Amino acid sequence: MGTIVRGSGFVVGEHTVKNEQLARVMDTSDDWIRERSGIEQRYYVKDGTTTSDLGVRAARLAMEQAGVGAGDIDYVVFATMTPDYQFPGCGVLLQSKLGLGNIPTLDIRQQCTGFIYGLQVADALLRAGAAKRLLLVGAEVHSGYMPWKDHGIVFGTSDATVTDEERAFNTKYRDRTVLFGDAGGAVVLERTDEDRGLLAVKLHSDGSYAEKLYVPSGFAWRPYVTEAMVREGRHIPEMDGRQVFRMAVTKMPEIVHEILAANGLSIDDVSLLIAHQANLRINESVQKTLGLPDSRVYNNIQKYGNTTAATIPIAYDECRRAGRVKPGDLVCFVGLGAGFHWGAALLRE
Numbered sequence: 001m002g003t004i005v006r007g008s009g010f011v012v013g014e015h016t017v018k019n020e021q022l023a024r025v026m027d028t029s030d031d032w033i034r035e036r037s038g039i040e041q042r043y044y045v046k047d048g049t050t051t052s053d054l055g056v057r058a059a060r061l062a063m064e065q066a067g068v069g070a071g072d073i074d075y076v077v078f079a080t081m082t083p084d085y086q087f088p089g090c091g092v093l094l095q096s097k098l099g100l101g102n103i104p105t106l107d108i109r110q111q112c113t114g115f116i117y118g119l120q121v122a123d124a125l126l127r128a129g130a131a132k133r134l135l136l137v138g139a140e141v142h143s144g145y146m147p148w149k150d151h152g153i154v155f156g157t158s159d160a161t162v163t164d165e166e167r168a169f170n171t172k173y174r175d176r177t178v179l180f181g182d183a184g185g186a187v188v189l190e191r192t193d194e195d196r197g198l199l200a201v202k203l204h205s206d207g208s209y210a211e212k213l214y215v216p217s218g219f220a221w222r223p224y225v226t227e228a229m230v231r232e233g234r235h236i237p238e239m240d241g242r243q244v245f246r247m248a249v250t251k252m253p254e255i256v257h258e259i260l261a262a263n264g265l266s267i268d269d270v271s272l273l274i275a276h277q278a279n280l281r282i283n284e285s286v287q288k289t290l291g292l293p294d295s296r297v298y299n300n301i302q303k304y305g306n307t308t309a310a311t312i313p314i315a316y317d318e319c320r321r322a323g324r325v326k327p328g329d330l331v332c333f334v335g336l337g338a339g340f341h342w343g344a345a346l347l348r349e
């Protein structure tokens with residue numbers, strides 16, 4: 001008996017944004033971005049497309065592959081750090097847009113570890129009988145917090161240019177803004193009688209690092225949004241990049257060994273490692289520490305940037321569609337992100 005992925009799918013924002021395009025609004029370069037992060041391009045949504053829209057599109061693809069319709073889904077778990085609204089969450093928006101009926105919808109916010117946390121929640125709901133067939137979605141529209149005013153300059157659809165003052169403001173945030181992209185991924189999960197599926201999920205958190213990667217505005221302020229806050233850029237994530245990097249390269253290999261040992265397995269048993277896509281250099285380091293050959297690791301950050309809760313379902317969907325996962329394979333998911341939260345999951349195909 002196990003929880004299995006019946007279908008998967010993903011979508012990206014409508015605009016491709018190459019590294020060079022970002023140099024139109026801030027001081028950065030293709031060379032710097034590639035060298036430090038491995039990223040070559042990312043996608044941004046067109047105006048009006050939201051996180052729940054990307055979630056809906058990805059969910060449709062996952063449902064199509066699973067061969068199920070709206071009436072077959074009885075629970076939604078939606079992971080995002082960039083919801084359409086402060087509240088309600090994206091889960092209920094997706095439920096309405098997909099016409100899923102009055103089923104329960106749950107929003108979780110564990111950022112880059114959102115999908116792995118979501119797997120544990122989904123598995124528990126399915127085991128408990130609270131759900132029979134569940135949609136787990138991870139989607140993000142990061143372009144909403146980019147500091148520039150006119151996305152048309154980046155897309156090449158506007159003749160406007162940035163002033164020196166705007167360029168200087170945008171450049172203040174270049175270490176983080178170059179990393180992120182917009183996308184959504186989804187899986188349809190259900191229980192099977194077969195001897196396969198999700199073997200284990202291991203999760204950790206350490207809130208003492210909360211302010212190493214966070215958005216310094218919210219309901220702690222009165223009122224919670226002021227013009228001054230926007231001027232000061234407090235709607236844009238603050239990030240201690242080096243700290244995140246250090247934690248990621250340490251905690252990800254650690255938790256992979258932890259979950260394998262707890263299940264009587266070793267790194268030699270892992271057919272494919274799919275790590276959260278935050279920075280190719282982080283993942284290269286994790287791979288090296290774990291001693292895995294290229295053939296047993298999958299990365300796609302070059303094409304999409306960091307899409308937070310969407311990275312793992314996107315990478316997994318690409319691997320499934322490309323035949324990189326075969327019956328009997330052991331897939332290991334691992335991630336670390338804002339919180340800090342980190343986690344790993346083992347899936348027997």
Ligand code: ACO
Nearest residue numbers: 028032036111112174175178241242244245278279337338
């Ligand atoms: N373009 C050009 N130059 C830049 C850019 C840029 N986009 N960003 C920073 N620089 C410059 C800096 O100003 C600095 O210049 P200086 O030496 O003249 O002062 C120099 O490059 C080095 O900057 P650092 O920030 O020290 O560069 P670092 O090597 O640490 O790389 C990076 C920065 C890529 C952000 C790295 O620290 C990293 O990837 N950290 C992890 C970040 C991450 O994964 N975040 C997401 C977590 S997921 C989540 O939960 C949302």
